[in-house]
Amino acid sequence: MKVKYEREACQGHNRCYMLAPEVFDTDDEGYAILRIDGAIPAELEEKAQLAADNCPEYAIEIVAD
Amino acid sequence: MTDVERPPIRDWETDFDHGHPDYAAAAPEIWDQLRESCPVAHTDRYGGTWLPTRYDDVSAVAHDTDHFSSLGAVVSEWKPDIPPPMGYAPPITSDPPFHAIARRMLLQFFSPKAINAWEKVARETSRELLDEIETSGASEVDAAEQYTQHIPVRIIADMLDLPREDGDKFRVWIHRILEQTSSQPVEWEDTLDYYLQHKIAERRQNLGDDLISYLCQVEIEGVPLLDEHVRGTIALLIIAGIDTTWSAIGASLWHLAQNPDDRRRWVDDPAVQPFAVEEFLRFYAPVTMARLVSEDTEIGGCPVAENDWVLLPFPAANRDPEAFEQADEFVIDRARNRHSAFGLGIHRCVGSNLARMELTVAIEEWMARFPDFELSDPDSVRWSTGQVRGPRTLPVRINKGEAG
Ligand code: HEM
Ligand code: SF4
Numbered sequence: 528m529k530v531k532y533e534r535e536a537c538q539g540h541n542r543c544y545m546l547a548p549e550v551f552d553t554d555d556e557g558y559a560i561l562r563i564d565g566a567i568p569a570e571l572e573e574k575a576q577l578a579a580d581n582c583p584e585y586a587i588e589i590v591a592d
Numbered sequence: 593m594t595d596v597e598r599p600p601i602r603d604w605e606t607d608f609d610h611g612h613p614d615y616a617a618a619a620p621e622i623w624d625q626l627r628e629s630c631p632v633a634h635t636d637r638y639g640g641t642w643l644p645t646r647y648d649d650v651s652a653v654a655h656d657t658d659h660f661s662s663l664g665a666v667v668s669e670w671k672p673d674i675p676p677p678m679g680y681a682p683p684i685t686s687d688p689p690f691h692a693i694a695r696r697m698l699l700q701f702f703s704p705k706a707i708n709a710w711e712k713v714a715r716e717t718s719r720e721l722l723d724e725i726e727t728s729g730a731s732e733v734d735a736a737e738q739y740t741q742h743i744p745v746r747i748i749a750d751m752l753d754l755p756r757e758d759g760d761k762f763r764v765w766i767h768r769i770l771e772q773t774s775s776q777p778v779e780w781e782d783t784l785d786y787y788l789q790h791k792i793a794e795r796r797q798n799l800g801d802d803l804i805s806y807l808c809q810v811e812i813e814g815v816p817l818l819d820e821h822v823r824g825t826i827a828l829l830i831i832a833g834i835d836t837t838w839s840a841i842g843a844s845l846w847h848l849a850q851n852p853d854d855r856r857r858w859v860d861d862p863a864v865q866p867f868a869v870e871e872f873l874r875f876y877a878p879v880t881m882a883r884l885v886s887e888d889t890e891i892g893g894c895p896v897a898e899n900d901w902v903l904l905p906f907p908a909a910n911r912d913p914e915a916f917e918q919a920d921e922f923v924i925d926r927a928r929n930r931h932s933a934f935g936l937g938i939h940r941c942v943g944s945n946l947a948r949m950e951l952t953v954a955i956e957e958w959m960a961r962f963p964d965f966e967l968s969d970p971d972s973v974r975w976s977t978g979q980v981r982g983p984r985t986l987p988v989r990i991n992k993g994e995a996g
Binding site for chain 1: 870938
């Protein structure tokens with residue numbers, strides 16, 4: 528599985544960073560930065576899904592790679 | 593009570609009034625009823641105002657800045673007379689493209705990492721207030737008066753390097769702006785604008801490393817910000833940051849006071865706390881925003897005309913069963929929670945990381961000190977009217993001894 532993060536939709540709610548800091552960092556202005564390039568390590572899959580499920584702007588999707 | 597008397601309500605579908613105490617007392621039930629009977633309600637009050645209550649409609653309006661202008665962010669009897677692009681309080685009253693400029697200069701102060709630095713102040717403030725309550729020995733306290741209202745005031749005063757003692761004045765001014773939907777004449781010397789004008793002039797002479805000094809030095813394309821811009825933005829931080837957070841903390845304590853199972857869960861299972869905080873924000877979202885229709889359009893199939901007001905009740909969107917499972921229940925460990933308490937789209941609350949931190953710390957500290965408490969007089973709890981909803985009196989009885 529892969530994380531698809533759409534920067535254009537992100538409004539910096541930071542829910543993802545709070546729930547899954549291993550997967551998302553935040554820049555100086557509070558917008559999300561995806562930390563994982565490629566497949567999500569198995570142990571982080573649940574957290575990545577949690578971030579996707581809580582993003583108010585639907586900016587995150589977990590997709591098959 | 594200083595609120596202005598409002599005429600009685602005929603029915604909620606065609607004559608609602610968000611400034612009426614009946615609305616304040618039962619808003620969630622009214623939204624649930626309207627979502628079923630008339631999902632885009634209307635009133636002739638305030639010159640014509642719409643109230644969508646479905647998540648999808650609220651979200652669509654919030655994301656459509658072409659047809660809905662933020663120049664009118666607070667519904668009143670008068671349409672705003674301060675011209676674009678700034679409006680009274682940039683960025684909340686600004687539309688694109690100016691909005692992005694006015695917003696961007698604030699973001700670095702409110703990012704999650706920048707806000708971490710303020711956690712210590714929030715914790716010290718909470719503990720000091722709890723010490724005062726504890727040493728007073730009283731078993732009945734007004735948690736709104738003695739606790740919740742002070743926490744956001746101290747932090748914003750520190751961020752702006754304004755005296756903490758001025759907090760009482762801030763609260764009076766904010767109340768006048770947000771909770772009273774009709775205006776009464778006031779002396780210019782007794783306004784937030786007058787106060788800030790003086791502080792900004794002082795600051796320009798003697799710059800520090802606070803947020804006001806920073807804004808005094810910001811330039812847009814080589815031109816320093818107008819005094820009105822600095823004043824409007826600082827006014828916004830004070831107005832948007834205090835009543836809102838105080839309401840969220842108060843509503844959360846109101847909930848905990850009545851729900852021993854949730855109190856126990858909070859104490860026994862710290863991993864649930866971040867989820868509980870988001871659920872407090874969903875279920876008791878305090879802020880309803882407003883827009884002015886800038887061009888004839890429709891909301892959920894319902895035609896709306898240029899210059900109509902539209903209320904954006906994020907709290908109603910948060911209780912829409914189409915968008916949330918068990919929407920009308922408080923689920924302390926809710927795992928899927930895309931709530932809109934901090935708005936949606938380009939105006940997402942700049943202070944959301946600060947507010948979330950303050951709410952978390954305030955509840956953590958209260959629960960660590962007083963894990964067992966209850967409402968001492970449930971009927972006397974008064975909810976604020978207007979666009980920010982929270983308990984303004986919150987008498988609780990603190991039970992000493994064994995927790996739970
Ligand atoms: C629980 C507490 C809070 C809630 C529920 C809340 C809610 C909101 C909402 C719903 C908006 C969107 C407005 C719109 O769409 O027109 C907003 C905007 C804003 N809030 Fe908050 N707020 C809170 C606390 C704070 C704090 C602590 C601050 C700063 C000290 C703050 C500063 C702002 C600013 C500057 C904006 C304007 C953003 C823009 O227009 O781009 N808020 N807030
Ligand atoms: S939760 Fe969504 S909107 Fe918020 S920072 Fe993450 S990606 Fe952006």
